[in-house]
Amino acid sequence: MPGTLDSREADLETLWDAGATGLEERAGLVRAYFSERADLPLDGEWAEEPEQDWQEQFKRDLKPVPAGRFTIVAPWQTAEVAAGSTPLVIEVGMAFGTGHHATTRMAVEALSELDMSAVGPVVEGRRLARVLDVGTGSGVLALAASMLGAGLAVGVDIDPITIPAAFENARMNGFTDSGTGVVTNPETGGKLLFAEGTIDDALLSEIGATAYDVVVANLYAELHDVLVGQYRDVITDGGHVVLTGILTDRLPIVLAALEREGFSDARVRESGEWALVTARAS
Numbered sequence: 001m002p003g004t005l006d007s008r009e010a011d012l013e014t015l016w017d018a019g020a021t022g023l024e025e026r027a028g029l030v031r032a033y034f035s036e037r038a039d040l041p042l043d044g045e046w047a048e049e050p051e052q053d054w055q056e057q058f059k060r061d062l063k064p065v066p067a068g069r070f071t072i073v074a075p076w077q078t079a080e081v082a083a084g085s086t087p088l089v090i091e092v093g094m095a096f097g098t099g100h101h102a103t104t105r106m107a108v109e110a111l112s113e114l115d116m117s118a119v120g121p122v123v124e125g126r127r128l129a130r131v132l133d134v135g136t137g138s139g140v141l142a143l144a145a146s147m148l149g150a151g152l153a154v155g156v157d158i159d160p161i162t163i164p165a166a167f168e169n170a171r172m173n174g175f176t177d178s179g180t181g182v183v184t185n186p187e188t189g190g191k192l193l194f195a196e197g198t199i200d201d202a203l204l205s206e207i208g209a210t211a212y213d214v215v216v217a218n219l220y221a222e223l224h225d226v227l228v229g230q231y232r233d234v235i236t237d238g239g240h241v242v243l244t245g246i247l248t249d250r251l252p253i254v255l256a257a258l259e260r261e262g263f264s265d266a267r268v269r270e271s272g273e274w275a276l277v278t279a280r281a282s
């Protein structure tokens with residue numbers, strides 16, 4: 001298929017689900033390998049290739065992604081993380097959010113720049129930031145928030161397959177499971193949980209956390225436009241939003257929505273055709 005692993009990340013799940021045994025990016029093409037032809041709702045062409053271990057080839061081609069204080073890596077790449085950077089281990093191919101998409105990388109960078117110890121209620125002399133990740137996918141942003149010191153990180157997603165994938169990623173990053181549906185960050189004691197659904201009162205009440213100091217969401221501009229009032233409802237005064245998944249030409253939609261709902265100090269960063277906006281609830 002034409003494109004790169006970045007630009008086609010949204011299609012990778014379809015390829016894995018259809019039985020791909022490996023993926024690689026070469027010369028502006030994404031090659032997906034199958035043992036036999038599959039019926040795929042994607043553009044591209046089929047070609048016969050001699051027998052080879054594509055899984056091994058794919059693993060060799062996949063690169064770790066430095067992002068803020070982290071390097072996002074597949075489970076077999078932890079030894080490749082440079083000293084001073086924290087490995088954030090994400091299994092490839094289960095849910096969106098391997099770090100290979102610019103929006104995920106920018107969101108991890110933006111979270112890394114927030115001071116988690118400066119927001120949130122004071123509990124036993126420490127501020128415990130509460131972070132909500134809307135559209136958590138692999139759980140990568142909620143995991144990053146927890147590893148940055150959030151007292152509570154909650155990831156929600158309307159796609160049920162993401163929830164076990166996100167919990168598995170938490171386990172791979174050393175989070176401990178007490179069997180209560182909430183996992184614990186062994187370094188900070190912070191709590192992390194993933195739940196199927198979206199940012200709505202019923203789900204957040206069920207979780208027992210209806211107020212957040214940071215809301216991060218990697219969705220798309222038109223959906224941010226619809227949801228930004230709900231971000232404002234759950235976010236505390238002075239809290240941060242980190243919004244991405246926004247094509248640069250749709251940025252005005254998100255900036256107008258943030259202004260409409262009383263957010264201030266909007267700042268934009270861009271990577272190629274993608275944008276990320278941070279703003280504060282005032």
Ligand SMILES: C[S@@+](CC[C@H](N)C(=O)[O-])C[C@H]1O[C@@H](n2cnc3c(N)ncnc32)[C@H](O)[C@@H]1O
Pocket residue numbers: 095096097098099103104107134135136137138139140141156157158159162197198199218219223245
């Ligand atoms: C682009 S992926 C982002 C994954 C991950 N947070 C990241 O940054 O890489 C968007 C995710 O949002 C989920 N999603 C889409 N609409 C949603 C909604 N209204 N509420 C919650 N999740 C939603 C999708 O199922 C998908 O997993």
